[in-house]
Structure formats: C-alpha cells, structure tokens
Amino acid sequence: MHAFINSDKIDLKENETILEAARRSGHYIPTLCELADIDHTPGTCRVCLVEIRCEGQEEPRIVTACNTPILEGMEILTRTRRVREMQRLQVELLLADHDQECATCIRHGSCEVQDVAQFVGLQHSRYYDPANAKREVDSTAPGFARDMGKCIRCYRCVKICREGQGVDALVMAGRGKNAGVGVRTGLTQGSSECVSCGQCVLVCPTGALGEKDETETVVDYLYDPDVVTVFQFAPAIRVGFGEEFGLPAGTNVEGQVISAIRALGADIVLDTNFAADIVIMEEGTELLKAYGEGKRQLFTSCCPAWINFAEKHYPEILPHLSSTRSPQQCFGSIAKTYLPEKMDIDPAKVRVVSIMPCIAKKDEAGRAMYKKDGVRDVDVVLTIREFARLLRREGIDLKSLEPSTFDNPYMGGYSGAGAIFATTGGVMEAAVRTMYYAVNGEELEGIEVTALRGFEGVRSAVVDLGGDIGEVKLALCHGLKGVRAVVEDVLAGRSDFDFIEVMACPGGCVDGGGHLRSKKAYLPHALKRRETLYEIDKQSNYRQSHNNPMVQKLYDDYLGRPYSEKSHELLHTHYIA
Ligand code: HC0
Ligand code: SF4
Numbered sequence: 001m002h003a004f005i006n007s008d009k010i011d012l013k014e015n016e017t018i019l020e021a022a023r024r025s026g027h028y029i030p031t032l033c034e035l036a037d038i039d040h041t042p043g044t045c046r047v048c049l050v051e052i053r054c055e056g057q058e059e060p061r062i063v064t065a066c067n068t069p070i071l072e073g074m075e076i077l078t079r080t081r082r083v084r085e086m087q088r089l090q091v092e093l094l095l096a097d098h099d100q101e102c103a104t105c106i107r108h109g110s111c112e113v114q115d116v117a118q119f120v121g122l123q124h125s126r127y128y129d130p131a132n133a134k135r136e137v138d139s140t141a142p143g144f145a146r147d148m149g150k151c152i153r154c155y156r157c158v159k160i161c162r163e164g165q166g167v168d169a170l171v172m173a174g175r176g177k178n179a180g181v182g183v184r185t186g187l188t189q190g191s192s193e194c195v196s197c198g199q200c201v202l203v204c205p206t207g208a209l210g211e212k213d214e215t216e217t218v219v220d221y222l223y224d225p226d227v228v229t230v231f232q233f234a235p236a237i238r239v240g241f242g243e244e245f246g247l248p249a250g251t252n253v254e255g256q257v258i259s260a261i262r263a264l265g266a267d268i269v270l271d272t273n274f275a276a277d278i279v280i281m282e283e284g285t286e287l288l289k290a291y292g293e294g295k296r297q298l299f300t301s302c303c304p305a306w307i308n309f310a311e312k313h314y315p316e317i318l319p320h321l322s323s324t325r326s327p328q329q330c331f332g333s334i335a336k337t338y339l340p341e342k343m344d345i346d347p348a349k350v351r352v353v354s355i356m357p358c359i360a361k362k363d364e365a366g367r368a369m370y371k372k373d374g375v376r377d378v379d380v381v382l383t384i385r386e387f388a389r390l391l392r393r394e395g396i397d398l399k400s401l402e403p404s405t406f407d408n409p410y411m412g413g414y415s416g417a418g419a420i421f422a423t424t425g426g427v428m429e430a431a432v433r434t435m436y437y438a439v440n441g442e443e444l445e446g447i448e449v450t451a452l453r454g455f456e457g458v459r460s461a462v463v464d465l466g467g468d469i470g471e472v473k474l475a476l477c478h479g480l481k482g483v484r485a486v487v488e489d490v491l492a493g494r495s496d497f498d499f500i501e502v503m504a505c506p507g508g509c510v511d512g513g514g515h516l517r518s519k520k521a522y523l524p525h526a527l528k529r530r531e532t533l534y535e536i537d538k539q540s541n542y543r544q545s546h547n548n549p550m551v552q553k554l555y556d557d558y559l560g561r562p563y564s565e566k567s568h569e570l571l572h573t574h575y576i577a
Helices: 019-023 080-098 111-119 156-164 200-204 214-224 254-264 272-292 305-311 316-322 327-335 339-344 360-365 384-393 416-422 424-438 483-491 526-539 548-558 565-571
Strands: 002-005 008-011 049-053 061-063 075-077 144-147 171-172 180-182 209-211 227-232 270-271 350-356 380-383 458-464 472-479 501-502
Touching: 002 019, 008 380, 019 049, 049 080, 049 200, 061 080, 080 111, 156 200, 171 565, 209 384, 214 227, 214 350, 214 380, 214 384, 227 254, 227 272, 227 327, 254 270, 270 272, 272 327, 272 424, 272 472, 272 548, 272 565, 305 316, 305 360, 305 483, 316 483, 327 350, 327 360, 327 565, 339 548, 350 360, 350 384, 360 380, 380 384, 416 424, 416 526, 424 472, 424 501, 458 483, 472 483, 483 501, 548 565
Parallel strands: 002 075, 227 270, 227 350, 350 380, 472 501
Antiparallel strands: 002 008, 049 061, 049 075, 144 209, 171 180, 458 472
C-alpha cells in the first residue's frame, strides 16, 4: 500500500490524512488551524491546499490536506504553481480582516501567520480593510487580554479550554465577518468562567490572546532614582527561559537570568524559591495542626488559576483551601517588611517585581487582601514573555552576559525542596520532607518521594508521616480537567484524601500559561524542564525547606516560629465565597 508525494513513494498507514503522511515523510504543508498535539483539525483556515490525482482520474483536484485521507495510489503535489497561488490567495483572504499592525504586536517575530505568509510568498495584502479588522478587544480580566482583531478563527483556544482544561469559557461566537471566538452572551472575559490559566495563549498562533503588557511600569521603576527595585523570579523561570537564548529546552539558566535582571538596573535580585521554603514551613505547620484537630482534605492554595477556578466554579470548596499565601505573595510581604529592616531601606521606596510563568499571578498580586494601606505587596508581575520583551526594550543581549549568583544574605538562598515547586507533585514532596521532620525530629529517608512523581492528571499516594499522624493519603492534580471530580468528591463527602495539591496548568508551572510559546506544538518541553528541576534539587546543599539557613534566620530574627502571630499577619490569608 503506497502513494506518492511530490514523486516520493510513501508507504501508507491506516487512517492517515495527507497532512499526516506528508509530515511523516518530511514534506512541509502550511497550516494555521490544525494542531496535532491537541488533536485539533477543524479545517477552518483552508491553507493546507494540495493537488491530488487518484487512480483513473484525468484532472488533478485541489483539496485540503488536513482532512483528506491519503489513499492507495494517490499522487499528491504540494508545490505546483496552482497550489502556491491558491495557498497565497487563501492567506491573503485570511489577512483581509486581520489587524496588520505587526510591528507593535506582542507576537512580532514569533507569529505563525507571519511564517505562513512568508512561506506562500505573499508580499502585499490587496483585500485588507482596517475597518473590518476592528473587532472586539476584551481587557476586562485582570491580567489576560483577548484581541479579536488578530484572531484567525482556528478555534484552538476553544478546544484547549473546553477539552484540555474542562473550563469551557470560550465559545465560537458571531456570524459572517464577525465570526470568531467569544465568551457566552452577556459575559465578558473577566466575568466569564475563564480562570486566566493561559493555556489558550500557548496554542494561539497569533497575538490574539496574551497578557496585558506591564513592561512600561517596570521601566518606570528602573529609572526612578527614588525607587528600590526588588526582583523575584519563579522556580520555573530558570528551566524555561533558555529557549530565548537558543539553548536546548530545560537548560538551567538561573545565572544568566540573575545577570540579565542586574543588567536591567535592578537594585536587588532575589528568588521566589526562597519564599517557597517559607510556604512549606507555614503550610506544613498548618496541615499538621489541622490533622491534630481531626480536619482533613486541605487543598494547596499557591496556584492562582486554581484559586480563580475555586472561586468561580466551586466557591463552597474555599474553606478547604490552605490559608498560607503563595510563594509570590509571601515573598512580597517579607520583601516589604523584613528585608528593608535588615538592609536599612525605607520600605515605602521598595517596589517588588515578579517574573512568573503565569498570567494568573497578575490577578493574585492585585487582590485586595495583598495590599496594605492601598499599597500592593507585589507591585507588578511580568510573564516570562514580557520579561523577554523587556530585555529587548532595554537592549540587553542575554547571550553576551556571564552568569552570576544571588548575593543577598537574607532572601537569596533556597533548598532543593523550594526548587521543585514548579512541577506537579513538587509542593507536596517539599511539604512531606518538612512535615516528616516536624513529626519525628529526624529527616525522611529516601528523600525523593517517587510515589508523588508522575504525570497522570490526578494521582494519589499514601505516605507515612510517622508519630501521631501516621499514614496520610495525598492527591496530586495538574490541569484543571480532573480537578472537578476531586472537588465534587470532597464536597459530597466521598473523598478520603488528606491533602490535595492542585496546579491548574498541565505539568505544573514548568508549563505555565505565561511561558514562551512554541509554534505548532503544545507543551513540548515539559519533561526536560522537569528533569532539570529534579537535578537542581539533587545538587542543592540542603534539600529540605527547614534546613535553609536564611529561612531559619528569618524565623529566629523576625517571625519567631511558623504559624506565629507575625506569620499570620504576613504569610496567611483567607478566601471568601
Ligand atoms: Fe509557580 Fe509558585 S511554583 S505557583 O507554579 O507555589 O507561577 O514556577 O512561582 O508563587 O514558588 C508559578 C512557578 C511559582 C508561587 C512558587 C508556588
Ligand atoms: Fe480558558 Fe484558561 Fe484561556 Fe481562560 S485562560 S479562556 S480558562 S484556557
């Protein structure tokens, strides 16, 4: 069984389309809507045109390769003049109502439409009418923006939100030239079911979906002599930013990120990993206390898209959420109290800037409970994409920078436990290491709790914490789809889990919705990034949060002990249904 693509003989596989066979055999056919990683072939862009001739057929026919099966004896031509002209016309029509302010687009230089326009040789867009390209821009969500003038109606976002995340906020909306993506009638993006997880952004081929750009605020801070800028970057940044340098996925670029932030002119460069260690001290204590009081089924609360999901979809579950703030927010409050005291800085001058692989962290930082006298603990959050943009704005070439290290004696050090927060199961593993010590006064043997590692959307494990606590049943959820059943079981009294970790993005923060985008692929780097996190843990001088000397100093000098009154004021919160 075989067919021919551009005269190459191809052995056929069952139920393959022309596009799949062409890819398998190295023949490029442009597409804009199809995305194999999420099993999405809507056939809406009409760009994957090819000529085919079947046995017994005189004239070749033009078909779309993505949804035409490849058949025995079929001859397929992908680069005839007719094909090239028709593909070019198709892209030209697609651009007729596509906002063409490419120079100012967040996707400039990494846009799939630009790539395909180049491939088909389009040099001028005859039918472009700016009036038609003026479609809805919805910026009602705190950190997320949807610009329909740039939508090409591929509907990848609808698919990932509905079937990947199980949130179902986005719908196919409008008719005729107003057809595109929207939210349900009467809602805005902000009031819709959307939880700002950003997974739709990772599959969008254009600049239609993204974060609200806040690089301008950061530039203001950097050039204001009265401001002391304190930067933090999340555990996942160091394993997800190497691609910006052209390095292999998963390369640890912590040192280059520190140098780049310093090159921007930051006053103090610190690490969210340090705050992850504080979270473990607080959350571990909170959990053990809860168990002691016979309370079970606590959920982690450090993922802000999960908090959004709980508030919007299951407000009754909020009393089950840990009161410990996320590392980002613990960092913010410590950086505006303890750090200025130690360094003799006026706290009113401090501006905290976070670099996160996440859009929902913008929502989190803006919450009323994380403000004191109207001043935010974390002043601005940049996604890793904005960080890349900021470096370009400031003319900083990452490749030319030598790596450097943290040099702050108060908040720059972290344990291996803090480092693994960014992968699914990491928060739980870090918590288990410290809770075991708190219960038994000795370290857990077999520190890598492999039972908690894995990739299934919902996993469970039983861990013996020893002492009065004994065995606890833990659940690890990543990606929101599987979370619904876990939450519903808890609410219905059917669950026997003691502690449940939820990360809204599949894989955890290593594949957060604020990461660099990969063209024509969904989450291609998860495993590599995760392996590097585990390697960082292995190489760490100390691997438990309670052994981090800077955390010990913070408690000795300032907080007293975990779960103290001061800790409550600075490191805990509560969610209101
Ligand atoms: Fe995460 Fe976090 S691990 S949410 O995924 O807990 O964004 O990387 O910064 O805050 O530490 C994101 C990543 C963080 C926080 C940490 C947690
Ligand atoms: Fe859906 Fe997440 Fe995109 Fe919101 S950000 S529309 S929840 S995929």
